[in-house]
Amino acid sequence: MLHNPGYGPPFRRRRRRGMLTHGMMTVLGAAVAASLLLGFHNSPSGAPGISLPGTGAVPAPGSQSAPLAGGEQAIVTKIKPGLVIINTTLQYNSEAAAGTGIVINADGLVLTNNHVIEHATKITARSASTGTTYTATVVGYDKTGDIALIQLRNASGLTAARLGNSSSVKTGDSVVALGNAEGQGSITAKPGRVTGLGQTVTASEDGGATASETLHGMIQTNADIVPGDSGGPLASSAGVIGMDTAGNDGSTQQASTGFAIPINTALSVARQIAAGHASSTITIGYPPFAGLFTGSGSDSSPQAQAQQQGGGFSGGIGNTPRCYTSNSGLSVPSSIAPARAGALVVGTICGSPAAAAGITGGAVITAVNGQAVGSPDDLTGMLSRFHPGDTVSMTWVSPSGQQTISRLHLAAGPPQ
Numbered sequence: 001m002l003h004n005p006g007y008g009p010p011f012r013r014r015r016r017r018g019m020l021t022h023g024m025m026t027v028l029g030a031a032v033a034a035s036l037l038l039g040f041h042n043s044p045s046g047a048p049g050i051s052l053p054g055t056g057a058v059p060a061p062g063s064q065s066a067p068l069a070g071g072e073q074a075i076v077t078k079i080k081p082g083l084v085i086i087n088t089t090l091q092y093n094s095e096a097a098a099g100t101g102i103v104i105n106a107d108g109l110v111l112t113n114n115h116v117i118e119h120a121t122k123i124t125a126r127s128a129s130t131g132t133t134y135t136a137t138v139v140g141y142d143k144t145g146d147i148a149l150i151q152l153r154n155a156s157g158l159t160a161a162r163l164g165n166s167s168s169v170k171t172g173d174s175v176v177a178l179g180n181a182e183g184q185g186s187i188t189a190k191p192g193r194v195t196g197l198g199q200t201v202t203a204s205e206d207g208g209a210t211a212s213e214t215l216h217g218m219i220q221t222n223a224d225i226v227p228g229d230s231g232g233p234l235a236s237s238a239g240v241i242g243m244d245t246a247g248n249d250g251s252t253q254q255a256s257t258g259f260a261i262p263i264n265t266a267l268s269v270a271r272q273i274a275a276g277h278a279s280s281t282i283t284i285g286y287p288p289f290a291g292l293f294t295g296s297g298s299d300s301s302p303q304a305q306a307q308q309q310g311g312g313f314s315g316g317i318g319n320t321p322r323c324y325t326s327n328s329g330l331s332v333p334s335s336i337a338p339a340r341a342g343a344l345v346v347g348t349i350c351g352s353p354a355a356a357a358g359i360t361g362g363a364v365i366t367a368v369n370g371q372a373v374g375s376p377d378d379l380t381g382m383l384s385r386f387h388p389g390d391t392v393s394m395t396w397v398s399p400s401g402q403q404t405i406s407r408l409h410l411a412a413g414p415p416q
Contacts, residue, residue: 057105058271061165061264067237075176076189079235081129082161083187084110085180086231088120092349094328098183100232101125102240108134108155111266112231113245114141114148119414125152128187129159138415140273140284146215146245147269164239166262169194175221175236177244177258179229192223201246201259218259225258234260288386289413291352292345293330298375300341302364305376306332309346320361323350333362337397342366343379357406359396367395388412
């Protein structure tokens with residue numbers, strides 16, 4: 001949920017489809033609140049050595065060209081062909097999601113929100129102009145700015161959306177929010193006006209895997225941004241001036257309030273990604289994964305971590321599956337390792353590096369490359385410093401008490 005005390009009722013980010021729960025739509029939610037340190041069974045095409053398009057593939061904001069004549073319908077007619085309908089599979093979260101993307105060049109480079117593609121194990125995008133469906137790969141993403149750049153595979157000759165210049169936007173400007181509303185598989189348009197500039201909001205999702213994040217410099221609008229619109233354009237007569245990102249809970253009686261990332265900001269980040277300029281906030285390509293479900297937090301006690309995950313133990317190592325294909329049915333391990341500190345493994349993904357090393361639910365990770373792991377958050381931070389293809393030494397204690405040092409060859413995982 002997007003929580004902004006200045007506007008009263010909560011705001012909510014828009015992306016998931018399936019069973020509607022307080023503005024976030026999801027199917028088959030997790031049985032245990034576990035973090036994912038994991039990814040694909042096999043590295044996706046182009047990962048980790050994904051081909052970067054270069055800065056020249058990302059256009060500059062639109063110039064002060066003649067505005068589109070004909071009002072709202074002219075905007076929709078001009079912008080809609082440059083959009084794609086995005087569907088993702090989040091296999092390890094037992095979920096599916098839907099959103100929207102903005103085509104920014106004819107070869108299928110697409111701008112969208114990071115929260116549209118995060119944790120996705122498969123991404124497809126269907127062109128609103130041709131109806132052709134493409135498999136998409138992740139070029140990179142900015143988690144803190146909620147911006148992602150994806151590439152449609154084997155795409156050419158696509159219609160790029162007409163881009164405006166968000167530096168010219170003024171309060172009161174007429175706008176249209178376009179997107180895959182409610183994940184229904186078609187582009188709809190909602191008219192409105194710009195009601196604020198330079199806004200700061202804190203975004204999260206009810207029941208989702210995403211932690212809250214603060215977004216700055218947002219365009220505020222009274223256009224009705226709904227689930228599935230995320231990643232779609234907020235457009236004016238000058239073209240796309242923003243990227244739909246969040247809206248208030250439609251179940252309330254308050255007036256519609258939505259937020260969009262200025263297109264100039266989104267394109268600036270996209271250029272950095274296209275050039276391969278990674279930073280503390282920008283990830284190029286796919287992150288590394290070990291194949292672990294863990295808890296979260298800074299508590300060093302595996303026993304306390306287990307209690308936070310849902311209770312005590314029934315005893316008997318055999319009651320815990322050796323591995324999982326998703327978090328559906330994921331439960332607290334029936335027995336845990338006798339380690340005083342470390343990160344408790346709730347389960348491992350079948351076929352992952354961790355599973356191949358013999359690590360199972362109930363094991364405790366105590367060190368990575370000789371550096372002590374004091375908590376689940378420690379483990380997450382340590383692994384985030386590596387890249388797909390790297391090999392790490394992982395020290396772990398099995399539920400029976402045996403200590404092992406395994407070499408894990410990290411693969412490529414879903415965007416985080």
